Amino acid sequence: MELPMARSAEVCLRISAILVLIVTTCVAAFDTQTELVLSVIEKKASYRDVNALKILVYVTSAAAGYNFLQLCKYPASAFFGRNLIKGSYINFAWVCFLLDQIAVYIIFAANSAAFQGCMVALTGVDAFQWMKACDKFTRFCIQMGGALLCGYLASILMALMASVSAYRLFSMYSPNWFLRLKTK
Amino acid sequence: MELPMARSAEVCLRISAILVLIVTTCVAAFDTQTELVLSVIEKKASYRDVNALKILVYVTSAAAGYNFLQLCKYPASAFFGRNLIKGSYINFAWVCFLLDQIAVYIIFAANSAAFQGCMVALTGVDAFQWMKACDKFTRFCIQMGGALLCGYLASILMALMASVSAYRLFSMYSPNWFLRLKTK
Numbered sequence: 543m544e545l546p547m548a549r550s551a552e553v554c555l556r557i558s559a560i561l562v563l564i565v566t567t568c569v570a571a572f573d574t575q576t577e578l579v580l581s582v583i584e585k586k587a588s589y590r591d592v593n594a595l596k597i598l599v600y601v602t603s604a605a606a607g608y609n610f611l612q613l614c615k616y617p618a619s620a621f622f623g624r625n626l627i628k629g630s631y632i633n634f635a636w637v638c639f640l641l642d643q644i645a646v647y648i649i650f651a652a653n654s655a656a657f658q659g660c661m662v663a664l665t666g667v668d669a670f671q672w673m674k675a676c677d678k679f680t681r682f683c684i685q686m687g688g689a690l691l692c693g694y695l696a697s698i699l700m701a702l703m704a705s706v707s708a709y710r711l712f713s714m715y716s717p718n719w720f721l722r723l724k725t726k
Numbered sequence: 727m728e729l730p731m732a733r734s735a736e737v738c739l740r741i742s743a744i745l746v747l748i749v750t751t752c753v754a755a756f757d758t759q760t761e762l763v764l765s766v767i768e769k770k771a772s773y774r775d776v777n778a779l780k781i782l783v784y785v786t787s788a789a790a791g792y793n794f795l796q797l798c799k800y801p802a803s804a805f806f807g808r809n810l811i812k813g814s815y816i817n818f819a820w821v822c823f824l825l826d827q828i829a830v831y832i833i834f835a836a837n838s839a840a841f842q843g844c845m846v847a848l849t850g851v852d853a854f855q856w857m858k859a860c861d862k863f864t865r866f867c868i869q870m871g872g873a874l875l876c877g878y879l880a881s882i883l884m885a886l887m888a889s890v891s892a893y894r895l896f897s898m899y900s901p902n903w904f905l906r907l908k909t910k
Contacts, residue, residue: 547904579855591853594842647885650831651838658778658839662846663854669775670847670859671763679854701831708889709904712896717908720731720893724901 552706553616556609559699562692563606570656570689571599575682587679594652594659595686601652602693605700608645612638632723635711642704649700653693660686736890737800740793743883746876747790754840754873755783759866771863778839779870785836786877789884792829796822816907819895826888833884837877844870 574588589595663683666674676683716722758772773779847867850858860867900906 551904585853587853592851593845593849643885643889647834650834651841654835654838655842655845658842659846661777661839662843662856665777667776669769669771670857670863672846672856672859673854675854675856701827705827705892708892709896709899710901712893713899713901715893715897717894717897720735 548706548710549616552703553613555699555703555706556613559696559703560606560609560613562696562699563602563609566689566692566696567599567602567606569685569692570595570602573682573685573689575679577678579678587675587682589686592656592659594655598652598656598689598693601649602696605645605649605696608641609700612641632711632714635707635714639704639707639711642700642707646697646700646704649693650697653690653697656686656693657690660690732890732894733800736887737797739883739887739890740797743880743887744790744793744797746880746883747786747793750873750876750880751783751786751790753869753876754779754786757866757869757873759863761862763862771859771866773870776840776843778836778843782836782840782873782877785833786880789829789833789880792825793884796825816895816898819891819898823888823891823895826884826891830881830884830888833877834881837874837881840870840877841874844874 570589574586576584576586579585589599660683662672663675663679666672714724716724754773758770760768760770763769773783844867846856847859847863850856898908900908
């Protein structure tokens with residue numbers, strides 16, 4: 543029931559995902575720019591202004607923490623003994639599969655929402671009288687674009703990881719009967 | 727190599743996904759409202775004004791077509807003969823798995839981007855001087871909210887479908903060796 547190659551693939555993917563997620567969080571959270579608007583009012587743009595960017599910062603830091611917790615399961619299983627019975631191993635694989643799926647969808651959704659926010663800032667929306675913001679806050683927009691690139695890289699890493707969890711779970715089932723365990 | 731239950735689950739999921747996707751496309755595409763802005767200028771809000779909504783409409787209709795094509799593989803395989811050799815069956819399962827994964831991520835991203843667009847319309851962004859648009863275009867916003875709900879329902883259906891494809895693919899592999907086929 544142990545898959546050494548799947549395990550090392552998972553550890554590599556999770557560690558790189560954590561690093562990329564931390565970079566994303568930092569780049570987005572420390573992105574501020576102050577500009578004069580209408581020549582009199584001073585406006586400061588930061589991730590707190592746009593809900594989608596706030597959510598992006600929270601979600602990427604939470605995802606980094608989640609991946610770290612998932613990494614902790616290996617020392618924990620070594621400590622508590624690795625000879626888990628087959629039934630509980632299956633349940634654990636289901637939990638990991640579902641959590642990984644949820645995590646990857648949430649991070650993907652947060653990224654796409656932030657991307658849309660940046661697109662509105664780049665192009666503006668005439669019908670709703672939303673002006674372009676990137677003309678004024680150029681450096682802010684460029685830095686946020688970098689954060690989004692990192693975020694998408696993290697999404698891809700986590701999607702690969704979700705596939706590894708799916709492999710682990712579904713390879714225990716029979717190819718001939720739907721949701722029936724293999725007879726060894 | 728045939729999984730009747732997995733197949734009926736897939737057919738049910740795909741048909742319901744197609745129906746929900748068509749509803750999403752229609753609700754979003756036929757959502758227009760004309761209002762007076764600043765008491766003089768007449769502005770018409772439609773999905774064409776916000777890039778994210780335009781992309782949502784295109785993506786949901788493309789996803790409906792994709793699911794329809796995937797459904798066609800069953801009559802096609804019955805027509806051309808079902809006794810495919812094992813190797814090509816595996817390749818086909820990989821292609822279906824990858825396409826389903828890509829489709830579900832794209833539809834999820836499009837939905838989240840549109841959701842973010844609607845959130846900006848609901849709340850406005852003070853720093854960038856984006857005004858709330860839903861005060862004026864209330865009916866437009868409510869209808870778009872309905873489209874987004876349908877879109878998320880479709881995303882969930884397609885995520886379940888992607889799990890069925892993953893089951894089909896990975897249940898053919900060994901639980902003890904990573905990416906090695908089962909010896910029957």
